[in-house]
Amino acid sequence: MTQEISPRNHTYLKPSTLWSLRQGFPKSWGRIISICSIVIPLIAWTIASYTKVVSELFLPSPLVVLQTGIKMLLEENLWSDIMISCGRVIGGFLVGGVIGVPMGLAMGTFHSMENLFAPIVGLVRYMPVPALMPLIIIWFNIGEVSKIVVIMLGVVLYNAMMIADAVKFIPNDMINVAYTLGGTRRDVVTRVILPATLPSVLDTLRVNIANAWTFLVIAELIGTDKGLGAVIIRSQRFLHPDKVLFCIGLMGVIGLGIDYGLRWISTKVTPWADQTRH
Numbered sequence: 140m141t142q143e144i145s146p147r148n149h150t151y152l153k154p155s156t157l158w159s160l161r162q163g164f165p166k167s168w169g170r171i172i173s174i175c176s177i178v179i180p181l182i183a184w185t186i187a188s189y190t191k192v193v194s195e196l197f198l199p200s201p202l203v204v205l206q207t208g209i210k211m212l213l214e215e216n217l218w219s220d221i222m223i224s225c226g227r228v229i230g231g232f233l234v235g236g237v238i239g240v241p242m243g244l245a246m247g248t249f250h251s252m253e254n255l256f257a258p259i260v261g262l263v264r265y266m267p268v269p270a271l272m273p274l275i276i277i278w279f280n281i282g283e284v285s286k287i288v289v290i291m292l293g294v295v296l297y298n299a300m301m302i303a304d305a306v307k308f309i310p311n312d313m314i315n316v317a318y319t320l321g322g323t324r325r326d327v328v329t330r331v332i333l334p335a336t337l338p339s340v341l342d343t344l345r346v347n348i349a350n351a352w353t354f355l356v357i358a359e360l361i362g363t364d365k366g367l368g369a370v371i372i373r374s375q376r377f378l379h380p381d382k383v384l385f386c387i388g389l390m391g392v393i394g395l396g397i398d399y400g401l402r403w404i405s406t407k408v409t410p411w412a413d414q415t416r417h
Contacts, residue, residue, distance in 0.1 A: 371386045
């Protein structure tokens, strides 16, 4: 006995510009929304400061923060602290990349390497880096090496795990086709896996540069009076929230600049991934 299948009523989506799912969006609207996402919090901050909702002793106005920042740049040699912090971030980030990227590629490509690295990665990634600082100081003293090690530990395991997952998302059909066409293991790795994974590797590095800046402040807790993190800690000690806010904002601006730089490099190095990256 057969049952009749009644046709379903089709519901048509109403056109929507703001809520379209992965469809075109007007660039002018995008710019307006992006500007509003910055301007509205600044306006709320200014109102809260000038109406004394929050005391200026704890939340100075944006204008005061900007004036203080300009003074720090011109009179307090903040440029030197910026360069020192950028050097530490770049050093720790590069070491984390040199170790984490090959580890992630190996874990995602070879089951033997996954069995080798996964247990230690799974264990160490739950260990808070600040808890390791006493050992880091004992092993590496309080010089620049210890700061680079702290930043490296903050990014290396995330690099490895995210890149390993990216490799595993490569369809097996691509690998099987390469073998069918006579490719060797080396050919599969160099001509299939690496090109397919490279966009994800660059995006992973772009995401994890934020972790490097986060761990910079932790690293600069270790016996130093130079660097943006040291300036923040010193300003907090003497109750200068304007200096703290300016340095935090400066870190955000520098990090955003690095993010856009890495994104530009990614589009130039992997143009074939432009349509699927974002």
